[in-house]
């Protein structure tokens with residue numbers, strides 16, 4: 115199924131679509147308010163982008179430096195070329211300690227690797243502890259947003275879910291009440307867990323430490339109570355020096371939710387006394403993306419979600435319509451590189467308005483990459499007939515001047531005379547939700563010739 | 571070939587030409603009054619509250635907290651942190667009073683490391699948190715903050731910028747997600 119089909123399903127409930135759209139736009143507006151307090155915002159974005167450019171050009175050396183320092187700090191570093199190896203490594207650590215229940219805080223990488231499913235088939239109970247993640251885990255759903263995983267759900271649905279799973283009052287939907295219920299439920303899990311897994315926002319080559327940003331404090335509750343802590347990171351999470359955290363912590367939360375900084379910015383450098391600390395460094399397709407000159411910039415992403423919040427397509431189609439771990443504009447430039455046939459249509463899930471590139475805190479040229487993916491999708495023959503055939507025709511017409519003039523004239527006449535059914539039929543997806551503008555009697559060329567010629 | 575060697579080799583084959591690291595902005599010129607105002611404002615927006623230094627003792631006494639731990643000189647707790655070896659024993663703490671090493675005016679973040687917290691989980695597991703910060707330890711921006719602290723000096727350190735919170739249910743702000751239900755700051 116294509117993105118357009120899945121989006122069409124989402125759009126069936128118009129009121130809900132409007133609500134979703136407004137929720138995301140609200141977050142985008144908070145971002146705008148927050149950055150207005152930073153006069154040097156644009157130069158800060160440039161710094162973020164420049165640091166990441168340096169990182170990509172020196173990634174191997176930074177990763178080696180990181181491993182060396184981390185190992186000296188008593189951290190155990192692992193390397194995984196793909197998702198499967200990542201999952202096996204994590205499971206191996208748990209097995210070694212005889213752990214059969216773990217708590218996990220938000221990590222898009224473990225989503226990407228399908229870690230939860232893997233561990234569950236191995237008999238390990240995984241409890242996601244971020245409130246939004248716990249909600250969708252209880253619903254057996256993937257996240258619909260990378261920062262706000264349950265943004266697609268209404269409080270009444272969450273109330274019904276908690277009533278069923280956590281025994282809250284029937285019909286109760288007050289966010290305060292529901293959050294308190296989750297707090298009690300998850301506190302038990304934190305106290306019982308023998309191992310904790312987190313994602314990584316930044317890994318620092320210079321110090322061999324990692325940084326995790328949260329608002330709820332769930333990552334820290336897990337990591338500091340469990341004897342074994344495991345942090346999973348993609349190779350692109352590395353930054354050169356501690357001072358660069360100044361740039362990225364200023365950019366991240368403001369772009370994500372409009373907060374001046376996340377409530378907790380936690381820096382882990384050594385295992386706790388008597389504990390063990392592991393870092394798993396994962397490639398899983400990233401080095402391939404690094405080799406694609408046109409697309410390697412996508413690896414600069416700090417996962418703030420701003421491009422989703424601003425995207426007119428994301429806001430009106432929902433995260434699940436992308437059918438990829440990372441939805442929205444950034445997901446649409448990452449996923450075609452993973453599986454062009456399956457995800458190539460995501461390159462078209464955009465108006466190319468460029469709003470994503472405008473808000474991106476590390477200045478990724480997202481909309482330009484979408485455009486480039488479109489060309490690749492088309493060249494590789496993955497374009498659906500509904501898009502391919504008209505474009506083929508248009509290409510021919512645009513190359514020939516007389517033909518162009520003739521077709522223009524013919525279309526203006528035909529569209530005036532043709533019955534509606536000729537334009538609005540089931541083969542023309544474009545006509546499903548759009549009306550043509552009124553047809554002008556003359557072309558722009560004709561109008562120009564008539565009005566701009568100096569009177570004789 | 572080990573996975574490490576494979577990954578590093580693939581990076582070397584794929585990476586772009588060298589790009590220089592940019593220079594970071596210099597520290598802003600000191601503005602203690604402006605910084606304090608900004609610090610208070612941004613923390614208040616994050617639902618933190620303030621207690622004046624002369625009221626600190628009374629505040630702790632009158633807080634109603636049964637189990638109190640403190641690493642601030644002059645404030646006595648009811649539980650001796652050094653006598654605790656398993657962090658799970660901290661599950662019943664109502665109020666933790668800790669010094670913060672540094673505060674950041676632009677976002678209200680305060681640095682608390684393992685040295686101040688003794689047990690890493692303490693600033694998170696406590697129901698309520700009180701941080702004591704010296705005025706002289708206020709800086710303007712995060713750039714300055716990272717120049718002033720050594721993040722690797724202890725095994726763990728955290729910037730705290732408010733009570734724990736979530737907005738995962740319909741974007742409604744709820745204070746007290748998994749960590750402290752309140753944050754009180756004493757600037758002295």
Ligand code: SF4
Nearest residue numbers: 415416418419421474
């Ligand atoms: S691409 Fe840019 S805007 Fe989108 S999530 Fe990544 S950093 Fe944020």
